[in-house]
Amino acid sequence: MAKALAQKRESLSQVAYDQIKDMILQKELIPGQFINESQLQEMLCLGRTPVREAILALAQDNLVTVHPRRGIEITRPTPKDIHDIFEIRSLLEPTILRQCFTMVDPQWAMDMRALLLQHEDDSAGNSAETAAPLIELDNRFHLELVDTLRNQYATNLMRSLVDYLNLIRVTAWRPIRYRASNREHIDILNAILEQDLEKSCRLLSDHIHLSYQEAINTMMHSSF
Known part of the structure; x- marks a missing residue:
């Protein structure tokens, strides 16, 4: 009992x-x-x-x-919160991709690209409230890419960031950013499928930086 x-x-x-x-x-x-x-x-x-x-x-x-x-x-994310979380991502994710590039499953990359392409031209990103499918795919893309390293500490660290990243997205992303981010994921996967290591890592670094810039610019000009 x-x-x-x-x-x-x-x-x-x-x-x-x-x-x-x-x-x-x-x-x-x-x-x-x-x-x-x-x-x-x-x-x-x-x-x-x-x-x-x-x-x-x-x-x-x-x-x-x-x-x-x-x-x-x-919680209201601060510019310092946003800086810190994206700083660790910029150090972690491109390094992991470079380390495990040959371990990335091409079938995973093709399947993930197909899922992302389904949302490229739809209206899911027209507002934060209707962006749930893109947020879910965003998380899945990054988590599964980090999982490729098969390092439990890296995986746990990335998973610990997800909820706060979601909070940053819904608080500090304009609706247009969801669809731009989706396109950037597709470009990264295309580079992976082309077996272009340097391009893949550069695009991933650029993607994280663009996401950071969107969030920090919005927060710096926010009225709340």
Whole structure:
């Protein structure tokens, strides 16, 4: 009985975590907004314990900040946050691609390119709210490329960045950037399939830099 109750509590905490994270990434909860546990309990129709555990997990993922006596603040990425996360990406990802270039599966590259091409001319990137398919493919592209190295620490590091990267995208990317990023992924895959190491690494570095510039320029001129 005790084990079943613990599993149920864990399940409800995961439900709360997923729902709050979705509200953040869909901008139903706005960066910089303050909210309290009672409001979240009412919104989610869940009890205090799963909501509190979800908040603690979200705080660990840097999606919220808990302020004693003030409430829960939805994370607002700062220029320093954006700089730091893209700096580590610019050091990590091109180096991994160079290291494992001969290990990249051509079939994976062709399949991934086909998926990206399906979204090249559609309207998925017309707004942040409708860009979910492109965000999902963006994450998948980078995660699976890093996975090619078969280094658990590199994989874990990249996975730890995903949620915060999603927050940066929905907060600091103009809608046009989603489709431009999709095109850049296709160009990188084309270079990989052409077996052009230098071009592949250069395009990947350029892609990360362009994504950084989009985010930092938007944040520097943001009114919130």
